[in-house]
Amino acid sequence: MTTTTPSRGRRRAPTRIERVAGRAAALQKPRVILALLLLLALTSIMLLDGYLRAEVGGDQRVRTGAGSGDVPDEILDGGPILTFRGGQATTVSVPDKTIALTFDDGPNPTWTPQVLEILEKYDVPGTFFVVGSMVSRYPGLVRDLVDQGNEIGIHTFTHVDLSYQSDARVTREITQTQLALAGAAGITTTLFRAPYSSKTDAIDNYSWPVYQNLGEDGYTSVFIDTDSDDWKRPGVSKIVKWATPSKNNGASVLFHDAGGERSQTIKALPKYIEKMKAKGYTFTTISGVMGSQGPTAGSPVAGGQGSTLQAAHREATGATLYEGKALIAAVAVAEWTVPALSVGLMVVGVAVLGRFGMMLVLARRHHRQRNRRRFRWGPTVTEPVSVIVPAYNEKECIANTLQSLARSTHPIEIIVVDDGSTDGTSEIARAAADSLGMRNVRVIRQENAGKPAALNNGVRSAGHGIVVMMDGDTVFEPDTVRQLVQPFADPEVGAVAGNAKVGNRNTVIGAWQHIEYVMGFNLDRRMYDLLRCMPTIPGAIGAFRRDAVLEAGGMSEDTLAEDTDITIALHRAGWRVVYEEHARAWTEAPGSLKQLWSQRYRWSYGTMQALWKHRKSLTDKGPSGRFGRVGMPLVVIFQIVTPVFAPLIDVFTVYSMIFVDFRAALLAWLAVLAVQLVCAAYAFRLDREKYRYLLMMPLQQLAYRQLMYLVLIHSCVTALTGGRLRWQKLKRTGEVGTPAGVR
Template identity: 75%
Template structure:
């Protein structure tokens, strides 16, 4: 019975579950922004026929099922009463038809020519182009020309499903309704020509559209202006024989139409001189019938049966006034297209700048890292007289029972005289007792109530007995010569702090290997670059040394931010101290062993860095040597640690987009080229640190998985900062994997 008893949830427990189940507003905001961006990109790709593009064009198919009356009939095909019926253009009559528009450059010039010669045209429009250039469509309608549907993405409908066919037509009608407030009953299939080209595959499409009320328009003569054969040839090929009427094909989009513009006025004058008149498709149909006829119900997006034409003009009898709902839906489509038209190219331009900036940064890092290596690694280089005086090593500890023994054991083996000061920050797992029970020399344990890492470090600085203090994390181990190497730059009295070389000790797992690559590149390229530029942004919490007086003058380790290491580093710069990098002072730290732990750590780092940069935003106006960080370091950190990483995921999204919908081979080669640059930089960093190259085999996978995680962490941090969220210190779980290292770059 006891086992079957059920515990009742308390209101507090229910509230905790509810809080966990409901996503935080900033997370929802980030997801909505990402979803919106993806939708905008897909819409833009669809408009440009990149998403869902089908370039197949059918040819040489049989026409066994097509009625002979259609194959031999006139160019105007309708299905009144369900029976296929064709009409020819009356003799001495020309129907000028234009395909593939509207185009912002060519269509307007064609309309100018038609206006100058007082003739109408019939324009078969691509829906995606209508959505992008609605003003041109409005002018076509206002000028008295007629418009028809030429599908939304200019695909061969004979290859498409019934649903795709209906979607291509409906979307084009929606764009027309948004642009000009009308729909149309005219249709011309892409890649169609004369009636005798109708085959067994396209015939069902014409039947289906005919049942929907559409008149399909073919041609009698083709100017073939798309081939740009010359003005005389265009005129010759467009001219019907023996006074016959004709539906004539020109193009007002799809490439260079300069020959079309040159030929069109000459053609019109030539045909008028022969006694021809010009009309629209509807005008030709009515002339052929002898009387004005009701075209019947139009497409599903037009008005009810027998709706009146939009202008009451027989030349535009195919037009229907769109109902209110359809017009608003069309306007919404145009608005979405306008957003996509501005957003995607704008982002592409920004990403191009970001890409060049990132590549430029790689070049700068390699150049300065090589110079730094030549300057500092030579035997002749010296900071001055050797520093041999004792220093205090401060070890802040909070519930570090798993690793405190390894940390203190490594310090006890130091070749430099040190005082080890363990500041127990209210541990509840016996950390202080373990430190005291080790019986190691020169170890002092001081206790304080739990107040956080910054408070523990400040307590340590106040308790330190020496003028140089080394700060480290309690999950970190030092090599015997680390402290000695770390404090040598203090021979120069202008130096206030020194950053050491933190290395990943638990690199045997995939996550550890990825972080190992990141650490090696960060310390051996980034920090060398910042060192030469004299704008080091961060002294790592795992290994750093400070002049005690400099820290106290700067106000100690600030509790204003979660990145106390970045905060104090910038503060020292602003106080006029120089901060340098000691590449041979190595510390082996325990990196997060799980994705969840890694996320928490990097989230805190990213958010804390933003806090520190915002706190010290006034550094950009600092004058003199103390203003160097504001003039050089601040822009570099903001650009390359915040701005470019925020946009970097978009580069990957665009790359995937291009691989899927544009040019897979070119996009893949571009991605591989960038990967090659990163691999070269990583290899050089490994060479400088004398690391084994085998870990670089993980670099491609790191770019595909690990890097994306880091980007998401940064974006999450930016959203948190933008929405005014507050982040608390997050304690990571320790395993004590990193033992006492042996000297050398491959220790641990």
């Protein structure tokens, strides 16, 4: 065993790279916050859109015979307009031969414009009781309603039955609808009609307090005398018949301009208007009815017929107006974003399923090809190789690493490059080598300069033409090196990726990463190997031709992913990069979520840096351009774009469970999980792993994938804002010992 120690001098000044790294490190917390804010914004938009499109909580009203003992008889037997002038409940009836034409559930972009066209043709005003969520989505229709001289009333925000809701929910339904009206048309209104209401004789002890409270706030509650029942779609003639009041009585008549298919309503409405005009009826609004009974307190009826017909309207001003405009703007964003995300989900779904299908087909072919009895890379490689172990504060693991290398069945020299450790790593390495009687170990100490510099130092010091690189916290099986170097029998092979395994898989994070390594990494590598566009030689286990590495300029410090960087560089230099599944290395998964975040952030951001650095590979010609033509697009799609949008599956699942169909959404999510389980099970079969760890996969999809999503967003933000980080050291426990103990 030999030891090399750098000369010591005065403390050097920080390099430009180190200064940039320091500034980048200071920006990490804001970037994490920004990533979380992006997720929060997406969640808020989805919730807003769902709230607008579906009734939250559902309509739970069930008639239970509550009775109407609390409701005065004069109200039950009175007219369809309920007011509380001076705190006294009073009803107003529609005068004879007068029709107050009312419409519920709108506005709707299909049916409301057709209704307005009919009303304008016959010069008939209407009173539209609008749903606030629909107003928010179609504000232009509300402006058209008002500009045409029609009157607006509130029909709640989500079309919920208010009889069994809390006072806070009632207030919220009314207030939100008022804000929507203010933002859409610059008005508020004093008219209200409850969903699922009919005539005043249907008021019961549950609904009566709602009308009383709203009356105290100045609202006029509107009921009906005659119901067209057009929502039943009984036919045009029956709609006209049912909407016609008996004898010459006046009536508040109900139609619908939304809430379902309304083609029969559109056909019946002109026939109804013509019929009633032929009978000598006139049409007015609810305010018109109330104006004909004398001035209503607070109603500007003295300004002529137009102001009488819309007397319930108030001009929105101040905070109400601006909050309303903000609501409409937010809804507009949601209306654009959610459909766009839906399209994105479809694309992601196709990409994910396509990737799974490609991995299964190509991995199966790769496994059969490489495991044929007659398959050989060429003559058996028996020449000694150099194993380079970069180490920075690896006192917990370095002894296990050297112990595993001592059992190697292939002749090796070991070069431990201590990158300025402060925990005695080099001393522990020398002591371990002495205790094991290893004479093939060299320990080189250097000032802290980062992992790429440590690897380059090892490559320059290597005495053999093939170098194996591993991490200081990794252990090899006795046959690992021998298996790893056999592909070099093919003179076209410049580098070999080994099979990295998680040793501490009995922890939650370890189990999650174990699934990811077997399924995501090793199954991927089989696919990329067969396509001859392997993107990464893992830092835990990889082998290189020494001359190829030196010709490529060594391990670059330009990116955080020096392994991906050198792999792509070798592709571009014309070398072939392959995967050897039988060469196994055992590594330690992070022990905490913080360390996991740090590790995956480095990988994700480093991969982006390497892809950007080698972006010109897209235009490389000849065999050396294969990575740019095939590998680069696949890596961008499968490792960056798809993972960024993959959480849409979970987001839309939750969205659908809350606002659409819980059972269907759950079944769809389980179907996607089943596809992933099939792929994972096949990957475990190829690697001869135990299936019991797949029990952790549902939890992995719920928690681990969301964490990886945030890490990737963090990486994207970092890429957009600039910055770099040095070699990040994870805290290790040294619990991964001999390989036999972890299988």
